Amino acid sequence: xxxxxxxxxxxxxxxxxxxxxxxxxxxxxxxxxxxxxxxxxxxxxxxxxxxxxxxxxxxxxxxxxxxxxxxxxxxxxxxxxxxxxxxxxxxxxxxxxxxxxxxxxxxxxxxxxxxxxxxxxxxxxxxxxxxxxxxxxxxxxxxxxxxxxxxxxxxxxxxxxxxxxxxxxxxxxxxxxxxxxxxxxxxxxxxxxxxxxxxxxxxxxxxxxxxxxxxxxxxxxxxxxxxxxxxxxxxxxxxxxxxxxxxxxxxxxxxxxxxxxxxxxxxxxxxxxxxxxxxxxxxxxxxxxxxxxxxxxxxxxxxxxxxxxxxxxxxxxxxxxxxxxxxxxxxxxxxxxxxxxxxxxxxxxxxxxxxxxxxxxxxxxxxxxxxxxxxxxxxxxxxxxxxxx
Ligand code: RFL
Ligand code: PHB
Numbered sequence: 449x450x451x452x453x454x455x456x457x458x459x460x461x462x463x464x465x466x467x468x469x470x471x472x473x474x475x476x477x478x479x480x481x482x483x484x485x486x487x488x489x490x491x492x493x494x495x496x497x498x499x500x501x502x503x504x505x506x507x508x509x510x511x512x513x514x515x516x517x518x519x520x521x522x523x524x525x526x527x528x529x530x531x532x533x534x535x536x537x538x539x540x541x542x543x544x545x546x547x548x549x550x551x552x553x554x555x556x557x558x559x560x561x562x563x564x565x566x567x568x569x570x571x572x573x574x575x576x577x578x579x580x581x582x583x584x585x586x587x588x589x590x591x592x593x594x595x596x597x598x599x600x601x602x603x604x605x606x607x608x609x610x611x612x613x614x615x616x617x618x619x620x621x622x623x624x625x626x627x628x629x630x631x632x633x634x635x636x637x638x639x640x641x642x643x644x645x646x647x648x649x650x651x652x653x654x655x656x657x658x659x660x661x662x663x664x665x666x667x668x669x670x671x672x673x674x675x676x677x678x679x680x681x682x683x684x685x686x687x688x689x690x691x692x693x694x695x696x697x698x699x700x701x702x703x704x705x706x707x708x709x710x711x712x713x714x715x716x717x718x719x720x721x722x723x724x725x726x727x728x729x730x731x732x733x734x735x736x737x738x739x740x741x742x743x744x745x746x747x748x749x750x751x752x753x754x755x756x757x758x759x760x761x762x763x764x765x766x767x768x769x770x771x772x773x774x775x776x777x778x779x780x781x782x783x784x785x786x787x788x789x790x791x792x793x794x795x796x797x798x799x800x801x802x803x804x805x806x807x808x809x810x811x812x813x814x815x816x817x818x819x820x821x822x823x824x825x826x827x828x829x830x831x832x833x834x835x836x837x
Contacts, residue, residue, distance in 0.1 A: 450599070451599050456603065457480060459605060463565075470565045474760065507559075604734045634712075732753070736783050741793040
């Protein structure tokens with residue numbers, strides 16, 4: 449098989465990129481290790497920046513998102529005593545959209561056949577070849593046979609554990625990493641959310657987040673130690689813990705119900721540089737990870753894909769070679785700013801097992817400052833809604 453662009457991974461980064469290239473008539477094949485059901489079964493991001501919703505609109509795929517998604521004007525930081533509202537709409541003139549990654553993925557998947565976007569699911573042992581040459585290729589196994597796809601470019605959209613990043617020789621790359629000493633235990637349940645807006649709570653027993661997917665489906669998280677297991681957290685224990693950590697106001701409105709999904713995710717910050725090596729281009733979680741506290745992971749994948757699609761479209765439609773050469777620098781400038789914001793909010797809102805009394809006083813002082821300063825709230829708001837492209 450031969451194509452212009454071969455994409456590894458059919459998560460949001462790969463699907464968005466595939467659609468943006470197809471919209472300009474560029475030939476694309478996506479190769480995905482998992483099945484489509486497996487991809488849709490993963491419960492992840494819930495908050496979309498305008499940059500992400502704009503991409504869906506540009507593709508003409510935003511109708512269901514606008515009909516079913518919930519535009520939010522603000523969110524809250526809770527510190528055990530008070531709720532600090534960050535009025536993102538008043539402070540930035542922008543909103544965020546609460547619409548699950550699962551739904552974004554579903555919309556992109558559903559539109560693939562009619563737009564000529566070929567996705568090969570259940571592709572085992574994907575391997576990248578000759579990325580430093582003008583004729584890169586990838587191989588994979590499907591239905592007992594080994595297949596090869598030759599392409600002009602390979603795009604690594606295969607998440608943190610995929611093979612693309614490994615195809616960049618360590619001698620030309622740098623990786624920066626911070627692993628946090630805790631994870632998030634998430635629960636999804638068909639119960640109405642306890643508040644209209646998200647609450648990020650710093651409580652003595654650890655962080656908690658009240659989020660949602662719709663008026664009837666809630667998503668909550670609690671900070672847990674890395675050695676904790678799902679079995680340690682029957683639904684009742686989790687609801688009790690949320691009621692304590694989110695504070696009395698939220699607890700009074702907390703509707704309990706059986707979990708549809710429960711999982712633990714470790715938290716890390718990670719950046720891999722550069723995001724291009726020869727004809728291999730990385731986008732999304734394959735190149736960087738943020739802790740979920742700032743709701744930035746999916747949105748960063750979308751902004752990478754915006755820059756990468758511009759570069760590839762310039763290459764094919766305008767014979768512009770500079771776009772590809774400049775992709776990594778452009779994408780990383782935005783990545784590092786999101787890394788900073790996600791790290792700062794994570795540090796502010798969690799209880800660190802190795803934190804001392806001084807660290808705690810710093811959190812209290814920072815929350816006090818945020819509560820009393822429009823400048824501080826504006827800084828948080830403009831990062832939360834997403835920095836300009
Ligand atoms: P994905 O979604 O991991 O997709 C990668 C795809 O590549 C496939 N793959 C392979 N395919 C072929 N061969 C291989 N060898 C392969 N190995 C892997 C995988 O099967 C998969 O289909 O990466 P992508 O597309 O870069 O998208 C990134 C986002 O998924 C991620 O950043 C967000 O989910 C992060 N995130 C959040 N982001 C936000 O913007 N807002 C949020 O509110 C938010 N909340 C979250 C989150 C992530 C979380 N977890 C579980 C990590 C909340 C949580 C709990
Ligand atoms: C979610 O709803 O899954 C969610 C919302 C906000 C975050 C992280 C996750 O910061």
